[in-house]
Amino acid sequence: MASNWAKSAEEQEKLVKKLTTTDITPPNDSEGTPASGGGDDEEKPVSPAERSLLQKIIRKGLVENKNDIEIQRKDPTSPLYSVKSFEALHLKPNLLKGVFQMGFNAPSKIQESALPLLLADPPQNMIAQSQSGTGKTAAFVLAMLSRVDVNKNYTQALCLSPTYELAIQTGEVAAKMAQFCPEIKIRYAVRGEEVPRGTKLTEHIIIGTPGKVVDWAIKFRFFDLSKISVFVLDEADVMIATQGHQDQSFRIHKALSRSCQMMFFSATYEHDVMEFAEAIVTNPVVIRLKREEESLDNIKQYYVQCKHQDEKYQAIANIYGVVTIGQAMIFCHTRKTAQWLVERMTKDGHAVALLSGDLTVEQRIAVLDRFREGKEKVLITTNVLSRGIDVEQVTIVVNFDLPIDLQRRADCETYLHRIGRTGRFGKAGLAINLIDSPESMEVLKQIEHHFGRKINLLDADDVDEIEKIAADA
């Protein structure tokens, strides 16, 4: 196993070298200043757009959800039904072929209810909210692809995405789904894309960012907004978090025809998002799939008593040495600790990945891509960077430092998010907390008390025991 892990060490090492200094003395602030507390060790917060992108990159497949769909509609005469198969949607055969080619056997929960409405005649307006990964993008991409009439050579479907990268992600889904429909033409309206003055675009679908779409449609009239029959506003919650995007979206929306079908997607359901939604979408059907609560059921929790940072390192090395299945994530309090740990593990010949605020967006994507593909078994990160990103394939979570808030008390919400799993996973997980001071022991006690669950002591030298526990997880 160690050789497997070592295989990719070289590539990872290149990244690490860029990021770390040659000084590998243990940082003495691992339980020190909370990450949000300032200083040059502080991680910069990740923007909602970037978080959403990273989440998409690391995701392996559909996020399942056992909650029931909630549907509200103002017009009781609008048809409501759900489908259990893609065949039941009567798609164009080549489009259906593309859907199956992507490995989609049956509609996801949100798709079961959303797709019949999105494809209905007369068209229905929709506001849909469900957490990232539940199949929203695939749903509206399918709706756009089915609605366009390829005999008309002008733009008929428009999708607004908050950023360049998110628009590209959506475009890639559309290209895959339309792989057997070469007659459907798609164009990106994003930075770097230039169109000569006076051009009339003939692509059926445009996926772009609001600023570029305002330029192309309103300023230069490369396409006619009044001829758009499907308008999608994706990642609305991220959109409103980006300065100027909401106003630009309204400008675009104003130029659409009354008969244009409006679809509005968001991963969250806050008041400002819903206000935005209602201003854009008239007489909508609102579909909502609540996030499943995370829980500590099926998670085995342990702590390892260490005297100092070096012993914490040793504990990690022991765990790394015996774990042969699954992937692990190690959380450190500060960037400095994370970098120190990565450097030390790399020097000892272990292949580990570092997700750090020092990386550019492209580097972060590269790190997460490699981790998703299993090229590294261990991902070391700080909380600031990874908060809100679900890493489903991880079976072992190590808290090199326990999460604490500004008052240095246990941050139980973060602990639950790092360790917890929703019902969808079914399988067990393993959490190991490294304790090296009376303060960190106190934080552990607060966590135990908060969740009403005992966290057992584990001897990090007892490799047989660790092996057994990891194998059961």
Ligand SMILES: Nc1ncnc2c1ncn2[C@@H]1O[C@H](COP(=O)(O)OP(=O)(O)OP(=O)(O)O)[C@@H](O)[C@H]1O
């Ligand atoms: N019906 C399906 N069957 C199997 N996999 C699916 C299905 N629909 C979507 N997926 C896959 O599930 C993952 C999540 O889907 P999708 O990106 O559409 O979700 P999303 O809700 O739009 O997420 P986000 O909010 O991050 O955009 C993707 O990898 C996608 O290929």
